[in-house]
Amino acid sequence: MKKIASLALLVAGAIHLIPLLGVFGAAPLASLYGTTPSEPNTLILLRHRAVLFGIVGGICMGAAFKPAYQWLGLTVGAVSVLSFLLLAWSTGGFNTHLQRVVVADGLALVCLVAGAVARARSERGLACI
Numbered sequence: 001m002k003k004i005a006s007l008a009l010l011v012a013g014a015i016h017l018i019p020l021l022g023v024f025g026a027a028p029l030a031s032l033y034g035t036t037p038s039e040p041n042t043l044i045l046l047r048h049r050a051v052l053f054g055i056v057g058g059i060c061m062g063a064a065f066k067p068a069y070q071w072l073g074l075t076v077g078a079v080s081v082l083s084f085l086l087l088a089w090s091t092g093g094f095n096t097h098l099q100r101v102v103v104a105d106g107l108a109l110v111c112l113v114a115g116a117v118a119r120a121r122s123e124r125g126l127a128c129i
Contacts, residue, residue, distance in 0.1 A: 006067075084105050
């Protein structure tokens with residue numbers, strides 16, 4: 001069902017748009033991640049990261065309304081959340097703010113997998129439960 005894929009992309013897109021607030025500087029970044037960049041280079045990198053999350057979120061949200069782009073959105077979203085989850089898992093020792101990001105990305109991953117399964121079943125003409 002394309003509607004399930006669309007809903008999954010909307011949820012994943014919304015989750016990816018939240019970090020876009022970090023583009024506004026150190027205070028929003030501290031609120032999001034529980035840490036304040038201690039020098040300008042780190043601030044620049046984290047603000048740029050916020051822009052990239054905005055792009056990923058925009059791709060997911062746009063794909064929710066354009067079925068021809070749903071696989072692109074599902075793939076981009078999945079690569080984003082999987083890479084973060086793998087980095088968090090392999091590094092460990094993160095704070096409670098990043099724990100919230102892990103939970104949100106876990107939710108996004110579940111949605112994206114469900115959306116991909118629904119989309120694949122729809123393309124094969126199989127009913128979705």
